Amino acid sequence: LNAAPRRAPRQHVRFLPAPGDGGGTELVATRVPVLADHPLVRGPRFRRLKMGAGHRLDVKSSGVFVLGIGHGNKLLTDLYNCHLTKVYTVGGLFGKATDDFSDTGKLVEKTTFDHVTREKLERILAVIQGTNHKALLLHSNIDMRTQEAYELAVKGLIRPMGKSPPIITAIRCLQFTLPEFQLEIHCLHETQQYLRKIVHEIGLELKSSAVCTQVRRIRDGVFTLEDALPRTQWNLQSIQNAIGDCQLRVKTEIEKTIG
């Protein structure tokens, strides 16, 4: 960044002595650059960069992680207040139960799982979605007896715009090959450990046990996997391109939700 060309130095008018016509010195008005703007005086333009992080992603998970640089930090708070949903791909494994709900934890119990079918899993997911939908409507703090609550419920736009416990807005099974399965979860205000706990509880409901093998965030509000930069692309050019690409989308989203 510091190697990039700088802003041209300011110019000001100085009256400098110069040899005039016929001997003697005269004061001539000349435009010279301000000495204070000289690179050797100023030093490097950027010594520190302010970076802020968006929604947390813990050590055992992977996926989209939003960062803000400089002025983008203010946009980060606005995006947080938009309360947009995040989408995760959660991988699970039947047959084991561990103390921290992931497959690297201490084993608590092993169970059989040959009675588990995709149909039973889908039934459990439907009921999870149903109860979370109810929680969505309840925590959104709207009076259910008004006509506008009815209209928002029809459009599906009701969601909590303040603090609330984790809520799953949609959940579905992407793959099911015993003993592994993969779920896609759309959620609000959650933590990755909560998602692992959900996998554990699904195992319990199915009269077996399950651990979570993978939590991967594939979408965070307006940012999807396609916008995300992998480790090999953490250079100035790609970062600048990425910022440019998403600026418009972030602005429209914030205006739409907060106004």
Place this chain on the structure above:
Amino acid sequence: RGAGAMWRALSGARWPLPALSRGLAKSAGPRSARHLREEEEAAPVFQYAGKAARRKDRVFVWGFCYSGALGVPSFVKPDVGWKKPRRIQATPYRLETEEKISSAACGYGFTLLSSSTTDITKVWGMGLNKDSQLGFQRSRRDRTKGYEYVLEPSPVPLPLEKPQQTRVLQVSCGRAHSLILTDSEGVFTMGNNSYGQCGRKVVEDETYGESHLIHQLTEFDSRVVQVVCGQDHSLFRTKKGAVYACGWGADGQTGLGHYNITSVPTKLRGDIAGVNIIQVSSYGDCCLAVSDEGDVFGWGNSEYLQLASVTETTQVNVPRHLPFKIGKIKEAACGGTGNVVLTEEGNVFVWGYGILGKGPNLIETAVPEMIPPSLFGWSDFNPDIRVAHVRCGLSHFAALTNRGELFVWGKNLRGCLGTGRMEDQYFPWRVTVPGEVVDVACGVDHMVSMVKSFT
């Protein structure tokens, strides 16, 4: 050995003492990955459900408890002295039953549950029994008297000819009478008969309480396949598609062309003559019938605009075809002041008066209005959710989806909605039941649901 030790001690030699063995204790320190894996493989495997585990059938009840209609005696008379009687059960409560319940019906303060078993006891009743709507429930304290309130599901004694062969198909309850449909012995009626709703001649000054009389009806053009109780009238639908009615007719709900009472089931004519009717419904004073072609017919009370699409009069005593252009109709349900129908595409239409389910602004309409499917859980994420059944109580509605979810809306009279809140619900709201809801019966202030467990 002792001599050696003594010698060592005496000589003061400083041998390195043998390492103290720690017996069975394991060494501390980080477990290697191999140790962890071996331990895991050696751990025992527990089995909670076998491969042939069956889903269990359960019954859940909720609503007003003091009438005993929920069938849980501890709500009315707590078994512990310090507990207070529970007036309202606001969320679904599991009711233990001896057999799998195939049909349930909620009347005005009482409930009937029936099972399609060939055992002697096929029907259980609970709740109000002041008019013997649950049959004669012999009191244990005095063998000559009967109970006025039944707090627990008690067997209803039916005078069957072949009790170990006949099966009970369906039960239905009205305000103070009930109908039980069997597969080979016709229809049994019990309860109040002051308007002939039990299908027998009205006896002046008859006392209906503690009565042993259960009437049997077999005179129909073909086998009866559905029985429906209105508030004080009864409707019977036969296999040939005909509808019979008896009982109170002052609002024309018997549909027989007059406003008098009828004490013998008589066939209905009017617009449904010759039409193959596949479903009849009634709960208040209005009746709806659905034909196999998807048309809906109505008769009875129209004070709340239920039949205003065909007539201005407030009572219609002959079945009239309701010309709605909403598609082929699959099922209809009638409430006290509002009606609901379900079309073949899975859309729900409501009309009438009261809280209809489209927000607080829609109070009355004569033309059916559709409830948006997104309120029943339909979305781009779940495009194949459909409403499978609709049911009506006196002032509330219920809808069952194909995923087994129950949605209710309407007036929350004494907690009958089961949402856990006491406020009226102006648009469909999910009831959290721990299982897949197979069927639901709505009453005035309580509801009963038949549920299959998840696994």
